[in-house]
Amino acid sequence: MEASQTRRAVQTARATASSLGLQAEDAVVVSDSDRIAVRLLPCDVLVRVAPAAHRAASEFEVEVARRLTAVDGPVAELDPRAEPRVHLRDHFALSFWTYYEPVGSEIAPAHYADALTRHHAALRQVDLGAPHVTERVAGALREVGDRERTPALPGPDRELLSDALGGLSAAISGAEAGEQLLHGEPHPGNLLATRRGPLFVDLATCCRGPVEFDLAHAPEEVVEHYPGADHDLVQRCRVLVWALFATWRWRRDDRFPDRRHWRAEGLDRVRAALDRC
The missing domain is CATH 3.30.200.20 (Phosphorylase Kinase; domain 1)
Structure with a gap:
């Protein structure tokens, strides 16, 4: 603000x-x-x-x-x-x-994975309408395709984001993976270390899709402890996650702190994730 x-x-x-x-x-x-x-x-x-x-x-x-x-x-x-x-x-x-008083600074990968596993199990117990992750991608594609909404995005980077968002969205929606309600953005900033154990916050990003989309927001070490994860799909989802993040930073009205840094960082992360795929 x-x-x-x-x-x-x-x-x-x-x-x-x-x-x-x-x-x-x-x-x-x-x-x-x-x-x-x-x-x-x-x-x-x-x-x-x-x-x-x-x-x-x-x-x-x-x-x-x-x-x-x-x-x-x-x-x-x-x-x-x-x-x-x-x-x-x-x-x-x-x-x-x-309000939860923070306890420590980092959550061990095994504890992070356990919290996400339990979170996904809880989400499977609730009946709640939520958008599919591909709807979020479609919104990002509209931003990338509208030069008035993303006026500062250079042409080659606009093409990079468009290809990453479109291609990966199609691959994920066509993957033979079980889908369910997800947190949507369970990155380390949205997982609190508390006396009650790890707790997720910022629940407005809840959406539907494969659990690998959530896992792509977590540190790579966490995936090793999550039972049954499709590691190839996680890597593809990482591209999508960073493409979404980068797109939001290039919006004309974005108010993310240190936006200039994160615009460049987001694009670098997309390229690095594509290389790993």
Whole structure:
């Protein structure tokens, strides 16, 4: 978010928490991109604040969390002191989550794989409509094909991303792999090390596809510990994951931190992943 919007979002989080009877004398921004996560004290709650235009995504995330918590999935839970819904206030959509104090800095590959295995098992127990991963790819292809939406993307790199997205999407959708609900982006930044064990966050990216698409977001060592993974499919999915990431960074209205660096890094990762395939 822009600095002024972030300040307003924090103020709105505090005001909304106070209206719910939660003490919010201090606020610490934990993350800031297209939405913010802010920790309020002394009530110690984590509030995710998004522009009201993103209300549907916030509501979807809350519903995913509710359903996975009910089947004991390894996910961050909504804060029980607030209604399990999205609160609308001052042009923002807010959801209230349990704050987990971090424990350590890294999660061992075997523990990471175990958490993802249990997460996938929990996802198989819920009946939830979610887009297929190829729909996400189709959205990225529209961005790459629209020079007004990605004006700074050089021609050769535009062709690289178009070929990677189109070719790999077709290969994955045609693969003989079981499909199910997925986290969608279970990279290390979305897996918290807590006293309860590893917990996944940022559930709005839930989609449908092969588990290998989720595995492609995790460190390579994790795949070795995940039972039954198709390693060739994981490598193809890594190309797709980095092509998606790079595409989002080249959007005209992208607000990802250090975007210039990640534009170049994303393209380099696509080329490296293609080489490995």
